[in-house]
Amino acid sequence: MSVSTAEGALVGHDEKYRTCLDTGLKVYAKTETLIKVNAVAAVLFLAVGGLFGVLVALTRWPGVHLLPADLFYLVLTAHGAAVLLFWIIFFEVAILYFASSILLNCRLATPHFAWLGFLLMVGGSLLATVAVLQGESSVMFTSYVPMQAAPHFYLGLILFAVGALLACCVFFGTLVIAKEEQTYEGSVPLVTFGAITAAIIAVFTIASGAIILIPTFLWSIGYIAEIDTVTYKLVWWGMGHSSQQINVSAHVAVWYCIAALVLGAKPLSEKVSRTAFLLYILFLQLACAHHMLVEPGISSEWKVFNTSYALYLAVLGSLIHGMSIPGAVEAAQRRRGFTKGIFGWLRQAPWGNPAFSGFALSVVLFGFLGGISGVVLGTEQINILMHNTLYVPGHFHATVVAGTTLAFMAISYLVVPLIFQRDLVFKTIAKWQPYVFAIGVGGTSLFMMGAGTLGISRRHWDITFSDASLTFDVPGTAFLMLGLNGIFGLLAGVGGLMYILVIVGSILFGKRRDAEAVKANPIVAGGEAVSTYGSEGTLKLPGTITLVAVFFTAFVLYYFINWKFLSEVWPLS
């Protein structure tokens, strides 16, 4: 997707495109611009939201205790909205347009609606952010009723969601056009399939959001008298948790995409990988139950069935990807001749390429920290130990930050040269960025989980309870945990800053990527020889088997350790 060598017009459609010198794919001008604006909006929200996150970590560090209470709760609310919603969803819209229009060589359906969606998302996200910063809407990301935010907080979220829904429609429309105009042969690529998964879950997510946010908005302006608190939580999490499943689908698609671009890796089996995505569509929505495990008036049968995604079938999907992604990388590396020992292929991997290192760290942290902790946290009875403690943000920083955000950062190092057609600036900073960010985020996740295991509450300004009329002493280790969380939070902030520097710097000042640069510094390695390697071959993958075995052992041990913890708690019935 480098310099324009072929600017042409399709028969019947006056659509400009260029042919990417790196990949040979057609890049339509309108798609390209839309990907750019959505990616830029995403990165801006990441910068702001990330800064808020560092302020939160520094306030929870008892030795620093940076912000006053009111500002802490305000910043915590803003942090959640800016990164968990706005950064991620803007970036996902860019991914949807990439996975449809570019991967399928097809013009984007109704670019006008795509722009309308973008403007709604920008307007909505700004409106909600302003509402929070005004100070009357410090209700946290979850905004549980009957706590009330200003009406324009809810309105902003609704507008943002409508914009995102439009983006999904444009995505689906593009798939239809591609099929009709036969811009590709056979089935859609796996990455596109993953994006379809994300978009289908997004529609469910946004529908849940509409069902709960519209009445809540009407309640905030006085048209509805009361909203049932348990119903609110149930439906809100139909949006809140499902939107995290959009992230999982999107970043798994991104993982496959990076492995394909950087190493020429091919999925071990299209059938297996696609079935795993299908399991997400079928079962992920049940996850709102994870937030209802210690609520009044909900039966144990409902909890057990839903919290486990019916027999853990969505977890099965992730476990499958957890094998097939390293497996695809190992197969590609072995095919290229890195066959020494069990892990020769891994040692010889391009660890200096931030796209690869970011991808690999994202896979490992998401699986080991985010995945295992998520299943344990979502176990009906074990949740009694962890509900609303810092364990919860510990878990989801491992999934959404170390997993999704790091994966999106990693692919940014490919988006800048391929879509923005700029060479990276500050290459050394870029090389180290994924490591710094991964260590920072991995640390905060671990130490928050540690503090949570000690019973420390999330969203809490003062663990010394200095203003309370009663006294309570939390264990001394908790102070240590929160201090370490602060230090690693700072490190994650540095990693985030490095990312912003490289990406914004490259977009503004990077050298334009021309044909020479493509030859001298190819982005897409591997090529056809690797890409034609299939799954059913006889190639042995001992490295992947070892990694998966280590993972599984850790999973089983940690799972049963938590049952042991639970058995020591006061009997409850």
Place this chain on the structure above:
Amino acid sequence: MAITPPENKLWWKEPLHRMEIIWITIAFLWGLVMFSTMIYWHITGEQNLSNEAYRITPDAFAEKTEEMAEAYTVREEGDTGIPVVRPPPGSDVYLIARLWEWWPILELEKDQSYRLHLSSLDWQHGFSLQPTNINLQVHPNYEMVVTLTPNETGEFGIVCNEFCGIGHHQMLGKIYVVE
């Protein structure tokens, strides 16, 4: 590659790698184990939440709690004016969550069971009993009942772990467990 259509148009007919079949089988069985463990714990484990809950108005719940406090108050906590209530073992015990306190303070006997009723008079709150680490969500208009059996003596804090506004971090309660 994952960014191009599958080369084999009949990709769903490709045979699976043996490693894949083995891993999918193990992963599926592990899911069954985890699913069964929750059910198993309902049968044999000692830490399970009851499904007992009622709709109630804040006024009615406050009234029941005050009745209990009137009958069983044994002293006041220091100079805070908060009553310490010692209901008889096996009885129904009420605990109010409101901005920003847990009311009243309870005194329970070790190894005795109590039917603890929890409800909020205003917003949602989080009942977090520390350091034993039991965490329950408390809603307004819902009365949740759990049977609790303290198995150790001491002073236990009730932290609010659901954000409930600017005084959230001052919201602290207490349970004494005595022999």
